[in-house]
Amino acid sequence: MxxxxxxxxxxxxxxxxxxxxxxxxxxxxxxxxxxxDVSGEYTVAFLKEGTTTASMAQDAVNGNATVSENADGSVTILIPIKPIEDYRPMGFLWAADGFIQGLTVSDGTAVLQNIVGDQVRYDSADLVITLPAMPSDGKLSAVTASLKLFYANSATEYPLVSQMDPTFDIQLTKVA
Structure with a gap:
């Protein structure tokens, strides 16, 4: 027992x-x-602010983003970009070529690097965003771009609307 x-x-x-x-x-x-570790490759979607609809800025995305986590927990996001070609600003009959000149991101910094071509009219560049941490949902809200517009295939700036500042969201989704 x-x-x-x-x-x-x-x-x-x-x-x-x-x-x-x-x-x-x-x-x-x-x-x-x-x-x-949040480092890796991410698909990029530039979306109309507060929606899941692609923004006109989506045409500037030139491939997947690369995210690197830094030793202090901050992240660096590299998004390859290109010109937005044959854009029709505000429904105009004439097409324009658009070039992102800068970006404003809440709680972070954004700069253009590795520009191929002229500083204003470039063939490609890297948009480098640095944030204190990767957003848990991968979304950067209310991003404002400084966009320069030129007549299509021309060095002439678009009159009256040569400078636009669209606001959109950036959605990053990790590639499996």
Missing amino acids: TSVKNNSIFKKLGALVMALSLTCAMAVSASAAETA
């Missing part, structure tokens, strides 16, 4: 140890998920 009680106690202790081990394992994996 004593051996049956001992076996029962050992079974209960074994179950308790197993339960504690599983609890610890789940806590460690949850902690790891919270601090997972």
Whole structure:
């Protein structure tokens, strides 16, 4: 009878140890998920502010973004961009070529780098955004771009609307 009680106690202790081990394992994996490295390749969507509809600025995206997590937890987002060609500003009959000249991002900085071509009319560039942390949903809200417009295939600035500042959201989705 004593051996049956001992076996029962050992079974209960074994179950308790197993339960504690599983609890610890789940806590460690949850902690790891919270601090997972966000570095990697992301698809980029420039969306009309507050919607899931593509913004006209989407035409400037020239491939996937690369996100790098820095040692201090901040992130650097590199988005390759190109000119927006044959854009029809505000429904005009004439087409324009648009060039992003700068970007304003809440709580971060944005600069154009690696410009190929003239500083104003370029063939390609990298938009580099630095943020204190990666947004948990991958969304940068209310981003404002400074956009320069020229007549299509011309060095002549579009009169009256040569400078536009559209506001949009940037949605980053990690590539699996």
